Amino acid sequence: xTRVFDFLLYIFAWISGLILVGACxxxxxxxxxxxxxxxxxxxxxxxxxxxxxxxxxxxxxxxxLPAIVGTFLLVFLVLLTALPFGLGAGIYLxxxxxxxxxSFFSLIFDLLAGVPSIVIxxxxxxxxxxxxxxxxxxxxxxxxxxxxxxxxxxPYLIRSTQMALEELPTSLRLTAAAxxxxxxxxxxxxxxxxxxxxxxxxxxxxxxxxxxxxxVIMLTGVVVSAGIPRSLFNSYEALPFYIYYMASQFSDQQxxxxxxxxxxxxxxxxxxxxxxxxxxxxxxxxxxxYHH
Amino acid sequence: xxxxxxxxxxxxxALFFSATVVGGVLTLSIFAFMVILxxxxxxxxxxxxxxxxxxxxxxxxxxxxxxxxxxxxxVSLSLLVAFPLSLGNAILIHLIAPRRxxxxxxxxxxxxxxxxxxxxxxxxxxxxxxxxxxWFSRGSGMSILSAALLLAxxxxxxxxxxxxxxxxxxxxxxxRALEALGGTRRQKLVHVxxxxxxxxxxxxxxxxxxxxxxxxxxALMVAGNATAQPESLLDSVRTLTAHIALVMAADFDSIEFKxxxxxxxxxYLWTAILxxxxxxxxxxxxxxxxxxxx
Numbered sequence: 001x002t003r004v005f006d007f008l009l010y011i012f013a014w015i016s017g018l019i020l021v022g023a024c025x026x027x028x029x030x031x032x033x034x035x036x037x038x039x040x041x042x043x044x045x046x047x048x049x050x051x052x053x054x055x056x057x058x059x060x061x062x063x064x065l066p067a068i069v070g071t072f073l074l075v076f077l078v079l080l081t082a083l084p085f086g087l088g089a090g091i092y093l094x095x096x097x098x099x100x101x102x103s104f105f106s107l108i109f110d111l112l113a114g115v116p117s118i119v120i121x122x123x124x125x126x127x128x129x130x131x132x133x134x135x136x137x138x139x140x141x142x143x144x145x146x147x148x149x150x151x152x153x154x155p156y157l158i159r160s161t162q163m164a165l166e167e168l169p170t171s172l173r174l175t176a177a178a179x180x181x182x183x184x185x186x187x188x189x190x191x192x193x194x195x196x197x198x199x200x201x202x203x204x205x206x207x208x209x210x211x212x213x214x215x216v217i218m219l220t221g222v223v224v225s226a227g228i229p230r231s232l233f234n235s236y237e238a239l240p241f242y243i244y245y246m247a248s249q250f251s252d253q254q255x256x257x258x259x260x261x262x263x264x265x266x267x268x269x270x271x272x273x274x275x276x277x278x279x280x281x282x283x284x285x286x287x288x289x290y291h292h
Numbered sequence: 293x294x295x296x297x298x299x300x301x302x303x304x305x306a307l308f309f310s311a312t313v314v315g316g317v318l319t320l321s322i323f324a325f326m327v328i329l330x331x332x333x334x335x336x337x338x339x340x341x342x343x344x345x346x347x348x349x350x351x352x353x354x355x356x357x358x359x360x361x362x363x364x365x366x367v368s369l370s371l372l373v374a375f376p377l378s379l380g381n382a383i384l385i386h387l388i389a390p391r392r393x394x395x396x397x398x399x400x401x402x403x404x405x406x407x408x409x410x411x412x413x414x415x416x417x418x419x420x421x422x423x424x425x426x427w428f429s430r431g432s433g434m435s436i437l438s439a440a441l442l443l444a445x446x447x448x449x450x451x452x453x454x455x456x457x458x459x460x461x462x463x464x465x466x467x468r469a470l471e472a473l474g475g476t477r478r479q480k481l482v483h484v485x486x487x488x489x490x491x492x493x494x495x496x497x498x499x500x501x502x503x504x505x506x507x508x509x510x511a512l513m514v515a516g517n518a519t520a521q522p523e524s525l526l527d528s529v530r531t532l533t534a535h536i537a538l539v540m541a542a543d544f545d546s547i548e549f550k551x552x553x554x555x556x557x558x559x560y561l562w563t564a565i566l567x568x569x570x571x572x573x574x575x576x577x578x579x580x581x582x583x584x585x586x
Contacts, residue, residue, distance in 0.1 A: 006478045007440050013388045015382020017397060023445055024404060032410070088311025096305050097312075105312055107571065112319040114563040116506030118533045119556045123322045126329050126553075129544065151322075154315055184304045212408030215508035218537060240410045247513055249412050263411050276408035 031263060038261035041245040044068065064226050064262055070142075071211055071269075073229065077146035078210040079203070082153050086206075087199070089154075090161025095187055113155035121219035124148030128220070140221035143232040153206035160202020164195035165278050197284045204277040208270050214240040224249075239266045323560050330553030337547070342554055347519040354547050356554060358521045362436070362529030365522055366511055367504045369440035374448045374500060379493075381448070382455035387477060387485070398456070404449040413513030416442045421514055430526050434516030437525045442510045447500040454499060458492020459485055489578040495570060502566045506559070508533040532559055 045222030089109070093102055124144050131138050138144075168191060176186040192199075222241040229236040239262055246259030309508045333342070337354060345355025381401070416438060425433030466484050475483070486493070508531075516528025517538060530538070532555040539552045 006476050009383070009478050009481065010388060012376075013380045013384035017389070019377060020381050020448060021397070021400065024400060026419075027412075027415055027445075031415055034418070048540040081360075085311045085315055088308045089315050092308035092312045096308060105316055106315045107567075108319050109573065111564055112315070112322075114506070114567040115322060116500050116508065116533055116559050116563060118506075118536050119322065119326070119559050122536055122552065122556050123325055126325045129503075132462050150320055154318075158315065158334060167501050182301055184301045187304075198427040201425075212410065214408075214410045215533070215537065240408060243410050243414050244509065244513065247417050259414065263414050266408055267411055270406050270408055271403070274403065278402070 006225060017150075023096065030245040031260065031267065034257075035260035035264035038257040039264060043261045064239070064242065064258070064265065066226065067237040067239045067242045067262065068265070069228050070222070070226075070238045071240070071266075073142065073236065074146055074149065074217070074238060075207050075210050077142065077232075078149045079207065080124055080152060080204065081147060082150035082157055083203070083251075085150075086157025087161050088152055090158045091156065091165065091187060094162045094165035095183065095191070109155045109158050112151070113159075117213050117214070118219070120148055120152050121127075121216040123151070124216065124220040137233060139233075140219075141233045142221060142229050142236045145217045145220040145222065145231075145236075148220050149210045149213060152213060152216055153209050156206045156209060157202055160205070161195070161199050164198025164202070165191055167198070168194055197280050201277040201280040201284070204280070206271050208273040208277075211273070212240055212266065212270055214244050217241055218244070296389050298449065302499075323557070325567050326553050326556040330550060330557055333547065333554060342551070346521065354551050356532070356535065356551055356558075358519060359530050359532050359555065360558070362515070362522055363505065363511075363531040363533075363567050365436050365525075365529060366439050366443065366515060366531055367501060369436060369512060369525065370443035370447060370504045371497065371501055373444040374451060375497065376523055377444065378448045378451035378455060378496065378500075381452045382459060383481065383560050385452070386456060386459045387481060387555055401449045401452050404445075405453070407446075409446060409509045410513075411424060412446055413509045416510065416514040417517040428526055432516060432528065433528045434514055434528050436522060437530055439511050439515035439529075439531075440525075442514060443504045443507060446507065446510065447503045450503055451500045454492055454496035455489065458489040458495070461492070461563040462488040491573055494573055497571070498566050502563050505562060505566075506533065512537050 042063065044064045046065070047257050076205065086208050089105070093105060097105065124147065125140065128138060128140055128144050171184065172190060172194060176190045217238055218241055222238045223235045224237070224245050226235045226241070243259055243262050243266060246255060246262065250256040250259055309376050342355060343360070344357050345353045347353065347355055347358055349376075381397070385397050385401075389397060408453065420438050420442060421433040423433070424435060424438045425431070462485055466488065467480060470484050511531040512534040515531060517530045517534055518528035519530055520527075522529045535555050536552045539548055
């Protein structure tokens with residue numbers, strides 16, 4: 001009887017594994033077979049030609065360049081706004097907060113981490129309507145999207161900073177204190193450099209989250225065709241939204257092909273970021289092992 | 293000199309504290325904004341009507357009940373598929389597969405967490421939806437089933453990773469004790485690993501349900517967005533998240549537009565309850581209990 005159960009367990013586990021790997025494999029093969037033929041310079045630069053487009057001599061109207069540039073601009077702005085708050089709050093929770101304020105703020109940031117991205121997008125949108133009454137030039141735009149996305153990735157940044165600082169060995173703090181360093185100096189010159197890798201891998205995951213999110217930006221200013229934005233108050237294009245739009249609105253086979261190409265490019269960007277974060281984390285664990 | 297240093301120390305503390313407060317205030321103001329902008333809705337439409345009526349703007353009916361049902365159906369079916377799948381995979385990786393294969397699978401699962409949801413939706417439309425349409429030869433293929441299957445693929449990696457972490461946290465001594473008594477793999481699993489990982493398994497389930505609940509793109513792209521009450525798994529539904537995305541285009545002063553804030557409030561509260569249950573779970577599990585104290 002025991003043997004039968006052992007055997008059934010064995011079968012169940014292997015079948016689950018096969019289903020997951022099979023589904024993931026089918027997914028990848030489908031995307032690659034459909035997307036790879038679409039990848040070319042024309043896909044990105046359209047009929048504009050690479051150098052003219054890169055030197056901003058001519059506007060790319062039928063390629064993915066504006067969407068790719070839009071996504072990169074977005075990520076850059078998100079980091080610019082979210083990093084100071086993410087790092088600051090992470091440092092506060094790890095190094096300064098008392099027991100009660102720590103538990104209170106962790107709860108708040110756990111709540112924020114759980115809020116669906118579409119709700120954060122809706123918040124960004126309502127904020128725009130609200131501000132529009134006083135500043136009439138303000139409509140959904142690159143800046144609003146970046147601020148809303150910054151709120152989305154904030155809990156990731158806070159948690160990775162906090163955890164990277166908290167898992168540092170106590171000996172480090174004691175040594176710094178014994179040398180007469182005050183808390184601010186210890187954080188600045190001892191703890192942060194030691195925790196840098198952990199914080200950095202959190203930042204990369206936050207970049208990935210900002211690059212792939214569609215729900216926030218579709219409520220806060222992304223459009224199908226805008227070209228490369230000229231200011232923070234312009235609407236813009238982004239890769240994930242382009243993929244979403246093409247899925248339902250493609251008019252011919254060529255546009256569908258572009259959709260697959262865009263999906264492949266976004267997957268490659270996210271895959272690259274993910275591998276980078278993984279490599280950094282691997283390095284950290286190796287170093288921590290060496291430490292003890 | 294000394295007072296200067298002290299002032300600087302206090303300054304950096306204040307700086308870090310204000311960053312924390314800004315984050316906290318923003319989190320709470322998300323909810324406040326939903327309530328303030330949604331309030332006008334409740335002055336003309338009672339909460340019960342909103343929650344029970346059907347959605348028919350042309351007849352003046354703005355109920356979001358069918359969206360709540362749609363969300364429940366999609367989320368619970370995806371959990372129903374993903375839970376055994378994830379448990380099976382976690383057992384395979386932790387207990388059964390040879391070392392190298394286990395490491396490979398673990399790596400694949402980690403990589404899967406990085407796939408953008410819009411890509412799941414995109415592949416879903418062109419691969420899964422036609423398949424579902426052919427298999428059941430009914431409807432458009434855009435259905436609860438299609439969305440739930442894709443969501444299951446989205447949330448499984450999260451669950452598997454949490455399960456694996458909790459399996460790995462089980463004291464080796466317990467496992468050694470069972471091995472010394474000649475226990476089989478199944479006994480190891482049923483009597484040591486699963487009971488020991490109870491909290492971890494609940495954590496995985498709660499996290500995954502929050503992920504499925506909060507996802508917009510998959511439901512928006514492959515669930516079909518019909519406003520009627522769903523009756524079978526092959527019916528098309530609209531989830532709360534998809535409703536917010538879809539109504540955005542409408543006139544800002546319309547009642548239609550204001551219902552999306554009601555959806556926002558429901559989603560915020562729903563995920564808040566999940567977060568609070570997670571905290572409660574961990575708070576209880578870290579308290580010393582008698583059966584583990586020996």
